[in-house]
Amino acid sequence: MKIRAQVSMVFHLDKCIGCHTCSIACKNLWTSRRGTEYMWWNNVETKPGTGYPTLWEDQGKYKGGWKHGKEKPGLLLQGRAAAFMNIFFNPFLPSIDDYYEPWTYSYRDLFDSPHGEDQPVAMPVSEITGKNMEIEAGPNWDDDLGGSYIYAAGDPNMKAVTEEERRQMFELERMIFFYLPRICNHCLNPGCLAACPAGAIYKRAEDGIVLVGQDKCRAWRMCVSGCPYKKVYYNWETGKSEKCILCYPRQETGQPPACFHSCVGRIRYLGMLLYDADRIEQTAALPGSGLVKGFREIVLDPFDPGVIKKAGEDGVPEQAIKAAQASPVYKYLVKWKLALPLHPEFRTIPMLFYVPSLLPVTASVRNGLYEPADEFFGALENTRVPAAYLASLFTAGDSSEIVAVNKKLYAVRLFKRAQSVGDVDRKKLDRLLEEAQTTPEEIEEIYQMTSLAAYRERFAVPPFMREQAIEAMEDPAARKGDAGAGFISKMKRGW
């Protein structure tokens, strides 16, 4: 056993309102430079939908993540020698059109146009070429387009649902969508890191944040394909790959990342996890149905004296162990078993977990009348988003995990309704609690963390662990214009 600490995250999808405030906070802080305009280290997708970049989940197209079923671990993208064959041209690299071509408008024309009969128009101008362009796609082009035959129908997860469910999902008045905010998962077994021929990407041992060493990156671009979540981006201007850094300069000063801090719906939780680094390979090789369970098992109990002792020996600082004990992520993931990893079958062991949205049929329109659903158990099993769809997203196809999470979420909801409104049948509620394998105490805890938790409870950022790092003493805004917040040296393209 080798214990390491990992900063990990939970996004509570039921609370996400799709306002994109997180994306904007991130964009303003990190990716408002030339070459990064198209990057959204944080983006919020509409599901069902094709996502950003388009069809990122389709690993037949991009070859991200790990192979399964082989004795030795291997990437879907490349063998070690094959990396050299594809180094001159990566056949699995998304092109700018798979994201979108960034643009601005020629606002100056509004002021400088000569007097005429027509209103002057600000034309779209490409931020890459500086030429006028036709806009064909943009950030969140499929926003809110659940039920769309172009976007929702193209969602790779739709393959998991039955024809009947599919028909219903595209039926007027039953159309459904929810938001899926995505940032880098800071995986335990990152595909980007394993794919990098130059060995430029690394995991910071103290908190597990995955970073691209900018001085070592040689633009071989394999990380972009190797990451199954497409969360490493290629800066076409500087010729370096960049990715979400989980705002480590903010974390080093005790603040949560900007997207967490700015989240309007307070859907985001951040905390330390202690895990057994010796079990990474074994966990990544688990069969599909055992992945979610395996993810929970690789995480260690931060209150176990044996774990605390071993962690100390392995060099995990005391602050990190304390942060792990206060971690809301540990509660959602291990204690309550409500949080699920996104596409665990990619086998990178992502450290960002999602509490799936609970979308039961609580009422329906019949003969033009709005009627509450008569049976809430029936309503639960007949959720508007098919369990198979969510299972394809979060549990590698294991619907029973989704149903278990939904039951517990529904139990919390009805338990609190019984308390505040009092219109729930007591017997039915007891049965639900039993089926959801929960207790009133646990429900109160979940409720507290989900609805009432304050800033410091949601973000258990470990205290500054780089007291002696000189970098942290630099003014983080020193290079904001030319490189980005937190950079200490200029980022300029070579000759």
Add this chain to the structure above:
Amino acid sequence: MADGIYFVVFPYLAFFFAVFGGVYRFNARRYTFSSSSSQLLENRALFWGSVPWHYGIILILLAHLIPIIHAPLWIWLHREPLRMFFFELAGAALGFLTLLGIFVLIARRIFNPGARAVTTAMDWVLLAALALQVLAGFYITFFYRWGSAWYVYTAVPWLRSLVSLNPHMEYITPLPWVLRLHAVNAFVIIGLFPFTRLVHVVSVPFSYLWRPYQIDIGYKKSREEGQPEGEGISRRNFFLKAVIGTLSAVSGLILLVPYIKAIISPAPLKKTEWSKVGDISSIMPQQPKAMNFEMESVEAYMHHMALRSVWVVKESGGELKVFSPICPHLGCHYRWDPGTGHFECPCHGSVFSITGTVLGGPAPRPLDTLPFRIENNILYVKWERFEVGIPQKVRI
């Protein structure tokens, strides 16, 4: 002289630029080390450009390199007609591949707005140099049908002489201008190395073959020792810079030594080794003969073949004497007058006997003899010069 600049001075200069420029850029501006791929912005034409180009050029460079490292292998490969035919054909095919590649690479940078947006001025310079090189190489392949074995006897000795710091440009100077262009342009490209995206060729990520899949970078040891991490880094940086600086300075000085020597004593430094003069079996007794021979002299890194002559005299006893052709009076070349049976200097009328003694005129001492030896009737002479105008024989 111009040839000396193109084929001796410039190659070394280019090499210095490449090495020291590359090391400097790697240390001072490592962020700019990148292949600067533009695949994200344009990835259709790139396939037809980058793939043929890289596969072609790597193999062709290898074919240029093998004879330099091990010429006999190359000669052996071209000895059998069938084998030679195969290699010539493969070379031509690879030439086509690189030509196609560079053509597509240039075209996409001209016509694709995305690729053009990320093309720097140095990219154009580099593309032009590469295109010129490929075209010249292609022209040589198809219009000078000497077969690729000729390379072993022309450019290879020149390149090897450059590598061994003993440059002989006479192997390359008589070749047609396209070949010479190809040779000089090769060094232009080497010189461009640190100023362009070419730096990516030294970044071949071989370690990917064996490195572990996952990399963690943890706390530095210095942290535990209570030493600020940042200071440790800057100290290491300083140390690295100091080491590289010293090494560069030392190696620079070593290479500069001959230049400095050449500047301090401009006279060609003569080798004191034995020079082969020629067959003496035809020399008749009492009939002095002027024998010419070639002697190599070195000035800095420039080698000259100098033509020298000596007077060889066979005395009646069969004994041999070798005289320096320089009159000990003021350094003119004297000559043999068969009519009088004397050596006579045309400048000031000094007269010497066949044994070298002064018979008349202003000469202060007898003719200077040179050390010599004979092997199988072949005369070897140790060339020496002496101060003139003084009675003593003093070597310069």
